[in-house]
Amino acid sequence: MNIPSNRDFCKSLPKIELHAHLNGSLSEKTLTELGSSPDDVAEYQRLQRTPPEGRNLSDCFKIFGFAHKATATPEAVYLATKNVIREFYDDNVIYLELRTTPREEVGIMTAESYVEAVVKAIQDNTYDILVKLILSINRQHSPELSKNNLDVILKLKEKYPNIIRGIDLSGDPHKGNFEDLKILFETARKNGLRTTLHCGEVKNDEEVSQILEFRPDRIGHAPFLHPNYGGCSKNWNLLRMLKIPTEICLTSNIISGTTKSYELHHIKEWIKHDLPFSLNTDDKGVFHTDLSQEFERALKYLHIKNEQILEISSNSVNHSFATQEEKNKLQEKLKEWVYTNCNF
């Protein structure tokens, strides 16, 4: 029998991506196509390739500036979205939940025209990859700006209910707090949006507790949640009880320094306690990765078996914000692939 290498297995596997920020996912090729100067692209590359010891979470946030500079018009946002979708498709991702923060560029683009450009690129997609949109509230923004963005999000959710599926809390975890923004997420939920919140990217037991008590559909990252990783037992026990699926981004955590190493990644506790999670890229441009490599690293460093990778993919479909009918189709695709490619 011909046993495929981990690389071939992970590349060919139909994959589900649930945590990808649009402007963190731009490749150097896209930045260049969007007219970024050679100096900016070189600096982006330099930052991307700085070893983790020389970088922290705040440094990573600086890199988004390069992408934002390049996507400052609706045309650029449209092209960026198209390219990102195609690159995920090239990596055999069959379902992509892209997330992005509505952004205004004074005199050039409103938050609404920004989101319209992203939606148009999703509507125009002709590749065999199903794409949904999650809109982000940036914790760094003032509550007034976030409220305005929520108004735009709700308006466009009504217009594109099958594309805009959820709302996310993201941004620099050192800034802002969930409690001030909770009301916005409650309103979003009442209006039919699914919720996913970045959680515990820095040690902040009080906020982690507030986020878990809110009972979002999913949480992101959670490196400082388990007591052995700087969190507290109360929150860990709550997560174990609620079983909220966690979006895990291995390379992002290593490079941004929130996790020491792949071998010691906090996901080990999720696996040990059989808690639900998905594997994701976060910012494939900023962290110089793709979903196949994330799966490969899980096989290599976490001693996960190929069968478990299939289980993670199938569970990710269940955690997604797709409709039940879409989930059924995705599960069928996975099963078909297993039938033709695996003999376990």
Ligand code: 6MZ
């Ligand atoms: C928190 C993150 C993030 O929205 O302009 N973002 N927020 N933690 C992370 N992990 C490292 N990675 C990305 O994409 C870029 C924005 O996504 C959020 C930040 O707010 C960043 O500015 P969009 O498409």
